[in-house]
Amino acid sequence: MLRTHTCGELNKDHIGQTVTLSGWVDRVRDHGGGKFIDLRDRYGKTQVVIDPDSPKQAMDNVQPVRNEFVIQVIGKVSERPAGQDNPKISTGQIELHVEELNVLNACKTPPFVPNQKDLPNEDLRLKHRYLDLRRKPMQETLVLRSRIIKAMRDYCEANDFIDVETPILGRSTPEGARDYLVPSRVHNGQFYALPQSPQIYKQIMMIAGYDRYVQVARCFRDEDLRADRQPEFTQLDMEMSFVDGDDVIGMIDGMMQKLAKDVLDIDLQLPLPRMTWDEAMTRFGHDAPDLRFGVEIVDLTDIAAKTEFRVFRSVADSGKFVRGICAPNGQSKFSRRGIDDLTKFVQEDFGAKGLAWFRVEEDGTLNSTIAKNFQAEELAEIATRMEAKPGDLVMIIADTWEVSCKALYGLRKRIGAELELYDPKTMNFSWVTEFPMFEHDPEADRWIAMHHPFTAPLESDLEHLDTDPGKARAQAYDLVINGYEAGGGTIRIHDNKIQEKVFGLLGLNAEAAQERFGFLLDALQYGAPPHGGIALGIDRVVMLFNNLENIRDCIAFPKTQKATDLMMEAPNLVETLQLKELGIEITKTDDDA
RNA sequence: GGCACUGUAGCUCAAUUGGUUAGAGUACCGGACUGUCGAUCCGGUGGUUGCGGGUUCGAGUCCCGUCAGUGUCGCCA
Numbered sequence: 001m002l003r004t005h006t007c008g009e010l011n012k013d014h015i016g017q018t019v020t021l022s023g024w025v026d027r028v029r030d031h032g033g034g035k036f037i038d039l040r041d042r043y044g045k046t047q048v049v050i051d052p053d054s055p056k057q058a059m060d061n062v063q064p065v066r067n068e069f070v071i072q073v074i075g076k077v078s079e080r081p082a083g084q085d086n087p088k089i090s091t092g093q094i095e096l097h098v099e100e101l102n103v104l105n106a107c108k109t110p111p112f113v114p115n116q117k118d119l120p121n122e123d124l125r126l127k128h129r130y131l132d133l134r135r136k137p138m139q140e141t142l143v144l145r146s147r148i149i150k151a152m153r154d155y156c157e158a159n160d161f162i163d164v165e166t167p168i169l170g171r172s173t174p175e176g177a178r179d180y181l182v183p184s185r186v187h188n189g190q191f192y193a194l195p196q197s198p199q200i201y202k203q204i205m206m207i208a209g210y211d212r213y214v215q216v217a218r219c220f221r222d223e224d225l226r227a228d229r230q231p232e233f234t235q236l237d238m239e240m241s242f243v244d245g246d247d248v249i250g251m252i253d254g255m256m257q258k259l260a261k262d263v264l265d266i267d268l269q270l271p272l273p274r275m276t277w278d279e280a281m282t283r284f285g286h287d288a289p290d291l292r293f294g295v296e297i298v299d300l301t302d303i304a305a306k307t308e309f310r311v312f313r314s315v316a317d318s319g320k321f322v323r324g325i326c327a328p329n330g331q332s333k334f335s336r337r338g339i340d341d342l343t344k345f346v347q348e349d350f351g352a353k354g355l356a357w358f359r360v361e362e363d364g365t366l367n368s369t370i371a372k373n374f375q376a377e378e379l380a381e382i383a384t385r386m387e388a389k390p391g392d393l394v395m396i397i398a399d400t401w402e403v404s405c406k407a408l409y410g411l412r413k414r415i416g417a418e419l420e421l422y423d424p425k426t427m428n429f430s431w432v433t434e435f436p437m438f439e440h441d442p443e444a445d446r447w448i449a450m451h452h453p454f455t456a457p458l459e460s461d462l463e464h465l466d467t468d469p470g471k472a473r474a475q476a477y478d479l480v481i482n483g484y485e486a487g488g489g490t491i492r493i494h495d496n497k498i499q500e501k502v503f504g505l506l507g508l509n510a511e512a513a514q515e516r517f518g519f520l521l522d523a524l525q526y527g528a529p530p531h532g533g534i535a536l537g538i539d540r541v542v543m544l545f546n547n548l549e550n551i552r553d554c555i556a557f558p559k560t561q562k563a564t565d566l567m568m569e570a571p572n573l574v575e576t577l578q579l580k581e582l583g584i585e586i587t588k589t590d591d592d593a
Numbered sequence: 594g595g596c597a598c599u600g601u602a603g604c605u606c607a608a609u610u611g612g613u614u615a616g617a618g619u620a621c622c623g624g625a626c627u628g629u630c631g632a633u634c635c636g637g638u639g640g641u642u643g644c645g646g647g648u649u650c651g652a653g654u655c656c657c658g659u660c661a662g663u664g665u666c667g668c669c670a
Contacts, residue, residue, distance in 0.1 A: 027630075027631080027632095029628090029629050029630065029632050029633095030626090030629095030632085031626060031627060031628070031629065031632075031633090032625065032626040032627075033626070033627035033628095034627055034628075034629090035629095036628075036629050036630065036632085038630070045630095047629085047630070049628085049629095051627065051628090052627070066621090067620080080628090081628065084628065084629080084630090086629095086630055088630080089630085092630090109603070109620070109621060110603085110604095110620090111603055111604065111620095112603085112604055112605090112620090113604090113620080115631085116604075116605080116619085116620090117605085117619090117631075118604080118605040118606080118619090119605085120604060120605075121599090121600085121604090121605090121662065121663090122662060122663065123661070123662050123663090124604080124662095126662090173670090175670050176669080176670030177668085177669055177670070178668090178669090196669095196670080197670095199670095221669060222669095223668055223669045224594095224667085224668060224669075225669095226664085226665080226669085227663085227664070227665090229669070348595095348596060348597085348665090348666080349596080349665065349666050350666075351666085406666095410665095439670095448670070449670050450670075451670065452670045453670070454670095455670090506670095550663095560661090560662070560663090561662070561663065561664085562661085562662090566661095566662090
């Protein structure tokens with residue numbers, strides 16, 4: 001037997017027993033006469049003692065032992081001498097006196113060790129991921145991830161969901177994100193696509209009568225990465241029949257309540273708050289607002305229209321918007337130079353023309369280099385509307401609706417973090433609903449589906465499809481946690497007539513729609529029940545429940561920003577023979593450029 | 594594709610703002626030490642400053658290019 005116990009479970013109750021432990025050497029403390037070894041596994045650490053009374057076998061075998069060796073120790077559990085307890089570890093009241101020590105495997109001098117204080121650079125961590133994953137924070141995250149997924153599955157099972165696996169090799173549907181393509185050997189020149197989501201399969205499952213479907217589904221999107229975005233990620237994918245949006249939201253409300261209780265021991269009040277997309281954009285400039293703090297956008301366009309300040313006047317007169325936010329006590333953090341930084345930020349990242357700002361003086365008046373362009377009453381009106389207090393910093397963007405939303409969202413996010421307007425440990429759950437059906441693409445002058453082309457419009461907005469598609473709102477809902485989109489879903493179109501109309505608006509004629517989604521259109525005609533669903537980003541949920549800022553730390557083997565795996569060195573070149581079998585010829589590589 | 598930050602010993606960082614032989618902690622190697630738990634003490638090995646070019650009497654430091662990691666905008670139905 002290689003071990004009788006783990007390194008985290010021995011305590012005073014085991015004193016006197018002879019046990020066998022196996023694990024990694026976390027640290028060796030050499031005192032000449034004796035040695036202390038902290039033996040580690042994922043359950044904890046146990047102190048192993050070798051002293052002059054230990055058998056020669058152990059004395060000899062321990063000689064070459066260094067960090068991260070894998071060893072096995074047989075010995076007697078002993079109470080530690082008085083005053084020598086270590087309260088930092090679960091086994092701190094006992095230690096193991098060695099009777100036999102075996103090196104199960106040596107370890108090269110590692111580039112870094114799991115208990116090291118300063119984390120190595122990310123590329124090194126990813127290259128030696130097996131070492132990085134030995135770190136306690138990584139192990140805790142992966143354990144929590146496992147618990148979260150189990151809680152999700154338990155909840156779904158309790159609610160009669162059926163777990164169904166859908167294919168990884170599917171069909172390319174060029175709408176939306178770029179597909180990862182897989183060449184077919186049997187059909188040279190043809191390709192499978194990895195699923196961006198199991199969307200169509202799960203709808204087909206509804207038509208097939210499996211009224212509650214769930215899957216922990218791996219999804220793939222060949223787009224650029226972010227701190228919260230990986231090219232391959234995991235969704236809790238769900239679909240339900242005979243439901244409306246409230247039913248789906250209610251189901252997820254219950255799941256979040258269970259997760260919060262099971263995982264974080266937080267009691268969530270249900271129903272979770274909801275706001276419409278319009279409201280979110282107006283108040284926060286974004287469809288996933290962070291509601292852990294206030295600081296809402298204030299519209300000043302009407303005041304701006306009255307002023308002599310040409311920048312504001314011209315923007316207001318041309319139908320654009322003058323909107324701002326007020327950073328509480330913002331002057332403490334943002335000096336003139338800090339404001340210059342914010343100005344650069346909104347210009348470079350969001351294309352804003354500039355940033356107008358005012359300091360709120362002790363007497364409550366607004367002051368700034370541009371203040372002379374305003375009447376005192378106008379400044380007072382701005383201050384009143386923004387509820388500006390002495391010490392605050394008022395920031396105003398005069399631009400199109402879109403730019404003011406983006407820039408103010410960016411500013412709000414920054415000041416929230418930099419002025420510490422919220423406790424980063426708090427959790428905030430909410431819904432954003434009634435997304436627009438379509439976005440207008442000004443370049444191609446056409447409508448694009450905001451969610452996906454199977455999204456059902458609100459019943460009340462059906463008429464807009466014919467008259468003013470931009471006004472049509474969807475039966476869509478996003479779950480927002482701490483300013484992140486943690487999931488999103490819609491009620492689907494089950495009526496083929498409406499589906500055809502939507503395809504038409506998206507520029508897909510009957511022929512093109514049949515070509516791309518024919519199988520779904522066919523299926524919809526064979527008794528499709530009303531249905532809808534949602535997909536939760538599991539990696540993001542894990543990130544948020546762990547209070548992490550980086551999704552790579554929630555995934556065992558993540559990719560770098562350039563979508564490579566530094567450990568496996570993927571992607572890689574393949575054998576010419578493989579390409580030949582696939583009928584593929586490489587005509588251009590990165591090296592050509 | 595754009596912008597920004599980072600890259601110096603195995604690892605984490607420093608180098609007085611362009612100046613002489615690039616330092617420290619840790620790891621590693623050797624030695625001392627019977628109770629430590631980030632053990633301690635003594636000694637030692639270890640460097641193409643990511644790579645290529647340029648400016649300069651002189652470059653880790655400045656400039657250009659490039660590679661890699663990260664953040665972000667575009668992108669992500």
